[in-house]
Amino acid sequence: MSTSQAGPAARGTSRDPQRKNEWFIALLHAGAALSIAALILSSVYGLFFFSFHPEFKRFAGPPKNPYSIQGDRIQAVLGNVQRQADAVLITGFNGGKSVVRTTHRFKAEDYPFIKVEMEGLTRFTDAYITWRLVNDLKTLHFLPLNRTGDGVTQIAMVYDKNYRGTIAELSLGFFDGPANGFSNNNNVAIRIHGVELRPLSPGRVVEQVYGDWSNPPLWQTYANNRVLGIHENGMAFPNLLLAVLVAIASVILILSRLAPVGTNRSWLSVSRSVVVVIGLCWILGDLLRWQWRIEQLQDTHARYAGLPMEERILNSPVRCLRFPKGCKSDLLPYF
Numbered sequence: 001m002s003t004s005q006a007g008p009a010a011r012g013t014s015r016d017p018q019r020k021n022e023w024f025i026a027l028l029h030a031g032a033a034l035s036i037a038a039l040i041l042s043s044v045y046g047l048f049f050f051s052f053h054p055e056f057k058r059f060a061g062p063p064k065n066p067y068s069i070q071g072d073r074i075q076a077v078l079g080n081v082q083r084q085a086d087a088v089l090i091t092g093f094n095g096g097k098s099v100v101r102t103t104h105r106f107k108a109e110d111y112p113f114i115k116v117e118m119e120g121l122t123r124f125t126d127a128y129i130t131w132r133l134v135n136d137l138k139t140l141h142f143l144p145l146n147r148t149g150d151g152v153t154q155i156a157m158v159y160d161k162n163y164r165g166t167i168a169e170l171s172l173g174f175f176d177g178p179a180n181g182f183s184n185n186n187n188v189a190i191r192i193h194g195v196e197l198r199p200l201s202p203g204r205v206v207e208q209v210y211g212d213w214s215n216p217p218l219w220q221t222y223a224n225n226r227v228l229g230i231h232e233n234g235m236a237f238p239n240l241l242l243a244v245l246v247a248i249a250s251v252i253l254i255l256s257r258l259a260p261v262g263t264n265r266s267w268l269s270v271s272r273s274v275v276v277v278i279g280l281c282w283i284l285g286d287l288l289r290w291q292w293r294i295e296q297l298q299d300t301h302a303r304y305a306g307l308p309m310e311e312r313i314l315n316s317p318v319r320c321l322r323f324p325k326g327c328k329s330d331l332l333p334y335f
Contacts, residue, residue, distance in 0.1 A: 022269065022272060023272065023276070026269060026272040026273045026275070026276045027276050029253065029256075029273040029276075030249070030253075030273045030274075030276035030277045030280060031280075033249040033250075033252045033253050033256075033273065033277060034245060034249050034277060034280060034281075036249070036252055037245050037248035037249040037252060038245065040248055041241070041244060041245060041248060045236075046202065049205070053235065055158050055159065056112060056158055056200060058109050058164070059109055059110075059112040059158060059199075059200045060200065061109060061110070063199055063200075063201070064110045064111070064199040065199070066196055066197060066198050066199065067104075067106065067111070067196070067197040068194055068195070068196045068197075069102050069104055069170075069194055069195045069196075069197070070086060070193075070194045071084070071086055071087035071088050071192050071193045071194045072084070072085065072086055072087070072088075073102055073104070074088045074100050074101070074102050074172075074192060074194070074195070075100060075101055075102065075103070076088070076100055077099040077100060077101050077171065078094050078095075078097060078098055078099040079092060079093050079094045079097065079098025079099065079100075079174075080092035080093075080094070080098070081098065081100060084191075086193065086194075087191050087192055087193045087194075088100055088191075088192050089189050089190070089191050089192075090174065090185070090189060090190040090191075090192070091189050092184050093174065093175075093176060093183065093184045093185070096175060096176040096183065097173060097174060097175045097176070098173075098174045098190075099171055099172070099173045099174070100171065100172050100192065101169050101170060101171035101172070102169065102170050102171075102195060103168070103169045104169075104170070105134070105166060105167060105168060105169075106166070106167055106197060107165070107166055107167075108157070108163050108164050108165060108166070108167050109164065110197070110199060111157070111197035111198055111199055112156060112157055112158045112198075112199070112200050112204075113154050113155070113156055113157065113197075113198035113199075113200070113204045113208065114129065114154070114155050114157055114170075114195060114196070114197055114198065115153075115154040115155070115195070115196045115198060116129065116145065116151075116152050116155075116172060116192065116194075116195050116196075117151070117192070117193040117194050117195070117196065118151050118152060118190060118191060118192045118193060119150050119151050119190075119191050119193075120150055120185070120188050120189050120190040120191050121147060121150050121151060121152065121174075121185065121190055122150065122182075122185050122186045122188050123147070123177075123218075123299050123302060124176070124177045124179050124182035124185065124186045124302075125174050125175065125176065125177055125185045125186075125190075126144070126174070126175045126176075126177050127144070127145040127147070127152060127172065127173070127174050127175075128142045128143065128144050128145060128172070128173045128175075129142065129143055129145055129155060129157075129170065129171070129172060129173075130142040130170070130171040130172075130173055131163065131167050131168075131169065131170050131171070132167070132168045132169050133162070133164075133165055133166065133167065133168060134165065134166040134167070134168045135165065135166075137168060139162075140171075141160060141162040141163065142173070143155060143157065143159070143160050143233070144231075145172075146211065146212075146215055146217060146231055147215060147217075148211065148214070148215040153208075153211035153212075153215050154198065154204070154207055154208055154211055156208050156233060156235060159233040170195060172192065172195075174190060179303050205235070208235050209234075209235055209236050212230040212231065212234040212235060212236070213230060213238055213288055214288075214291070216230050216231070216288070216291070216292040216295070217230070217231045218292075218295060218296050218299050238284075238285060238288055239285060242281040242282075242284060242285050243281075245277075245281055246277055246278055246281050249274075249277045250274045250277060253270050253273045253274055253277070254270055257270045
């Protein structure tokens with residue numbers, strides 16, 4: 001009697017050793033599938049780059065070498081600017097802005113990327129790169145610079161249709177942001193070491209994508225269900241790429257399960273591995289969103305901590321759509 005009662009229990013606990021760590025095995029398979037999927041996706045992206053980004057076709061000429069404009073060749077236009085041995089130092093603004101420029105001429109189609117080597121930019125200053133064309137010196141074109149720490153990321157100039165032909169000059173403009181009570185870059189000096197003109201290359205594309213993903217802009221006025229996470233001129237949006245990775249990895253897992261291989265792998269669970277793939281991609285996507293949230297929390301603390309309600313409202317970057325001076329001031333402190 002005891003034998004018959006113990007038998008089913010014993011059989012219930014004696015599982016196949018390969019099934020003891022089902023989720024760990026699923027994690028290994030999901031990791032392998034994601035690695036293969038990433039390799040496939042990067043290969044397809046590289047092979048069909050100009051199909052995904054036709055705006056880069058006009059930059060696909062013979063490869064050029066990067067060209068560096070050292071800081072000592074950058075000229076002051078507006079503001080308190082000091083020249084140093086290998087850099088320029090902006091110590092104060094004039095009328096809430098400071099501008100420096102270089103008059104080095106170059107062909108735009110040779111350099112789709114530009115990187116400004118600088119430090120000291122605070123969260124209370126807006127920064128832009130501007131340029132004039134040789135055939136239209138009266139018109140000033142500009143693109144915003146994306147912040148990374150106290151510097152700025154590489155910028156893809158290709159996303160402005162006016163970046164073409166021969167560039168007569170490049171300028172860097174710094175402007176007091178909308179936060180009330182902060183001026184002159186919050187009294188922090190901006191040191192500019194130089195500007196590098198960068199040709200099209202796989203490494204530059206990877207750097208641009210990484211910079212877009214790891215340095216999201218703050219204070220975007222998106223709805224809760226439409227947070228892009230990167231600036232509008234981003235090359236590759238993470239949500240789309242992560243969804244494609246999940247799809248490719250899932251197909252790989254299904255094919256590996258159905259492939260006619262000699263060993264019996266009936267104990268493998270495709271559904272479990274797919275769940276892990278989705279979870280890993282979700283974690284990566286949420287890490288990007290959380291770094292944006294944390295950075296914005298720090299920005300919020302710097303702008304609003306210890307201030308009365310009226311000053312907090314004045315310091316909001318999204319107030320009145322970045323906003324006319326005195327916008328709805330009659331409604332303060334309630335607006």
